[in-house]
Amino acid sequence: MAQETLRPTSQVRVPARRSPFADLGSWTIFAVVLLAGWEIGSRLYNQPYLLPAPSQIIRAMGEDYALVLDYARITMQETVLGFVLGAVAALLSAMLFVWLPKTIEDFLYRIIVTLNSTPFVALASLAVVWFGLGITSKIIIAGMYTFFAVLYHTHKEFISVDPMREYLMDVYNAGWLQRMLLLKIPSALPIIFTSLKGGVMAAVNGAIVGELFGAFEGLGYMILDSRYVGNTVRVFLAAVFCTLIGWVLLGVVTFAERLLLPWHVSMARGKSS
Amino acid sequence: MSAIVEMERISKAYEVARTPGLLGRRGADRALDVVTNFTLAVRQGEFVCVIGPSGCGKTTVLFLLAGIRDPSDGRIAVCGKAPADAVRVGLSSVIFQQPILFEWLTAEDNVLLPLRLRDPRWWWWPPRRARYQETVRQLLRTVELEQFARYYPDKLSGGMQQRVAIARALTLNPQVLLLDEPFGALDEITRDRMNLELLRLYDERELTILFVTHSIEEAVFLSDRVVVMSRGASARTGSSIVREVRVDLPRPRRLALKEDPAFFQKVREGRAALREAQVAD
Ligand SMILES: Nc1ncnc2c1ncn2[C@@H]1O[C@H](COP(=O)(O)OP(=O)(O)OP(=O)(O)O)[C@@H](O)[C@H]1O
Ligand SMILES: [Mg+2]
Numbered sequence: 001m002a003q004e005t006l007r008p009t010s011q012v013r014v015p016a017r018r019s020p021f022a023d024l025g026s027w028t029i030f031a032v033v034l035l036a037g038w039e040i041g042s043r044l045y046n047q048p049y050l051l052p053a054p055s056q057i058i059r060a061m062g063e064d065y066a067l068v069l070d071y072a073r074i075t076m077q078e079t080v081l082g083f084v085l086g087a088v089a090a091l092l093s094a095m096l097f098v099w100l101p102k103t104i105e106d107f108l109y110r111i112i113v114t115l116n117s118t119p120f121v122a123l124a125s126l127a128v129v130w131f132g133l134g135i136t137s138k139i140i141i142a143g144m145y146t147f148f149a150v151l152y153h154t155h156k157e158f159i160s161v162d163p164m165r166e167y168l169m170d171v172y173n174a175g176w177l178q179r180m181l182l183l184k185i186p187s188a189l190p191i192i193f194t195s196l197k198g199g200v201m202a203a204v205n206g207a208i209v210g211e212l213f214g215a216f217e218g219l220g221y222m223i224l225d226s227r228y229v230g231n232t233v234r235v236f237l238a239a240v241f242c243t244l245i246g247w248v249l250l251g252v253v254t255f256a257e258r259l260l261l262p263w264h265v266s267m268a269r270g271k272s273s
Numbered sequence: 274m275s276a277i278v279e280m281e282r283i284s285k286a287y288e289v290a291r292t293p294g295l296l297g298r299r300g301a302d303r304a305l306d307v308v309t310n311f312t313l314a315v316r317q318g319e320f321v322c323v324i325g326p327s328g329c330g331k332t333t334v335l336f337l338l339a340g341i342r343d344p345s346d347g348r349i350a351v352c353g354k355a356p357a358d359a360v361r362v363g364l365s366s367v368i369f370q371q372p373i374l375f376e377w378l379t380a381e382d383n384v385l386l387p388l389r390l391r392d393p394r395w396w397w398w399p400p401r402r403a404r405y406q407e408t409v410r411q412l413l414r415t416v417e418l419e420q421f422a423r424y425y426p427d428k429l430s431g432g433m434q435q436r437v438a439i440a441r442a443l444t445l446n447p448q449v450l451l452l453d454e455p456f457g458a459l460d461e462i463t464r465d466r467m468n469l470e471l472l473r474l475y476d477e478r479e480l481t482i483l484f485v486t487h488s489i490e491e492a493v494f495l496s497d498r499v500v501v502m503s504r505g506a507s508a509r510t511g512s513s514i515v516r517e518v519r520v521d522l523p524r525p526r527r528l529a530l531k532e533d534p535a536f537f538q539k540v541r542e543g544r545a546a547l548r549e550a551q552v553a554d
Contacts, residue, residue: 164373167341172390173361186377
């Protein structure tokens with residue numbers, strides 16, 4: 001912070017605060033060029049089974065929209081519930097870790113690290129075995145993906161608060177909860193949001209993986225089913241909707257970040273402090 | 274009159290951790306003696322400066338007085354209490370080398386922090402909340418930052434940030450103020466202004482001040498007594514304190530004093546003591 005003022009102004013990048021719609025134009029051009037290229041390419045290639053054209057995907061959407069939207073709703077539901085549960089569990093666990101005695105914290109932490117390095121797909125297939133083919137197992141898998149994406153960085157941020165700030169809280173006799181609410185959580189929030197953004201994408205992945213392992217509905221099921229019958233167009237259609245779900249949820253998290261972090265320097269300036 | 278800050282034959286050694294090597298740990302645990310045989314008594318209302326070369330343990334002394342570290346040996350008391358207790362009930366207060374403001378709180382909320390921590394239910398009781406906010410407003414007026422109450426710290430200059438930190442340190446109305454090179458990062462003109470402001474607060478609030486600095490001029494200008502420390506114990510005194518220079522210049526102090534021969538004389542004395550401190554290590 002103090003160094004910031006010492007730097008010559010020419011080196012401090014201060015982009016004007018931009019509205020979220022500012023670069024809508026360039027994105028539109030990008031999308032149009034990409035889609036046009038894809039359309040032309042796939043028509044020249046002419047193998048719809050391998051590479052369907054965007055127009056074919058849109059036509060399939062027209063035919064199947066009721067089913068696709070219903071499946072998208074189901075997957076979205078699993079993703080959102082899993083994300084919320086996983087994120088809340090991760091934040092509470094991170095707080096719990098800080099609260100626990102050092103040796104127990106260490107022990108639990110080792111468990112987390114071990115689980116984290118186990119392939120999630122293996123854990124996901126177990127969840128389907130344990131919780132059945134319904135929506136519950138998908139929520140749990142999405143939640144698990146989120147949990148690991150959020151917990152590690154949040155906990156690390158909680159324990160690496162500037163010691164001088166901790167001394168300041170000591171000096172003013174802060175209790176555990178006060179320290180958490182007034183120091184640790186606010187100073188970890190930028191990192192928490194970054195990991196939540198990762199967590200949201202992980203949740204989409206988790207829900208799809210769960211559906212691939214056994215389900216009767218949802219976009220993952222649609223991918224699996226369409227692939228068996230050789231309907232590549234519908235695989236693409238499902239994939240497009242998975243991406244859309246990810247974008248929508250990412251937008252929500254980013255919006256919450258803007259709302260909650262007005263002080264956060266990296267949003268107003270370049271990433272500098 | 275008895276002393277309000279007392280340090281009697283204080284020693285502090287830091288455990289220096291063994292260097293972790295690739296195959297197990299190499300080297301032995303070592304204790305680093307930073308402060309040795311440090312004796313200091315500060316009377317109520319006295320302004321004492323501690324100077325010394327970098328790394329001689331000035332911050333360590335201050336941390337001992339703030340209860341952030343415990344001494345390895347010796348007796349220490351602030352306002353007749355253990356330092357950690359004195360600072361927790363607000364009898365003493367610390368200002369660090371950096372302002373340490375929370376960037377998610379406005380200037381006024383930063384100043385409010387000590388009250389908020391002492392009284393977690395402050396928000397639910399409107400009259401008390403109003404009283405606290407009035408206290409904060411007055412403190413910000415004292416450090417001439419009234420118009421900047423709603424500013425976030427990153428929109429304030431270094432000097433303004435340190436003034437917010439001073440206001441925060443005064444929130445619980447302490448008797449003893451402990452400062453660790455608070456103006457070290459500021460330019461000379463700002464530093465002079467801050468010094469005058471500090472002297473005004475010292476008068477108005479009848480504070481007792483222990484002020485760490487590495488500038489002899491600043492030390493002489495501010496204090497009644499300059500304690501000169503050396504890195505490691507001095508061979509002559511057998512303690513971290515090489516010499517004490519009594520500064521019997523009249524108060525109130527004005528900037529014109531810095532042109533006075535008597536001021537130069539004291540600065541010369543201090544500089545000689547500091548040279549001795551350098552030789553000691
Ligand atoms: N937590 C610690 N563990 C081990 N050694 C420490 C620790 N804190 C300080 N030291 C050592 O103690 C010595 C004195 O440190 P201190 O910060 O008190 O010096 P200082 O006089 O304040 O220096 P400066 O003028 O640079 O601020 C240094 O050699 C430092 O390396
Ligand atoms: Mg220091």
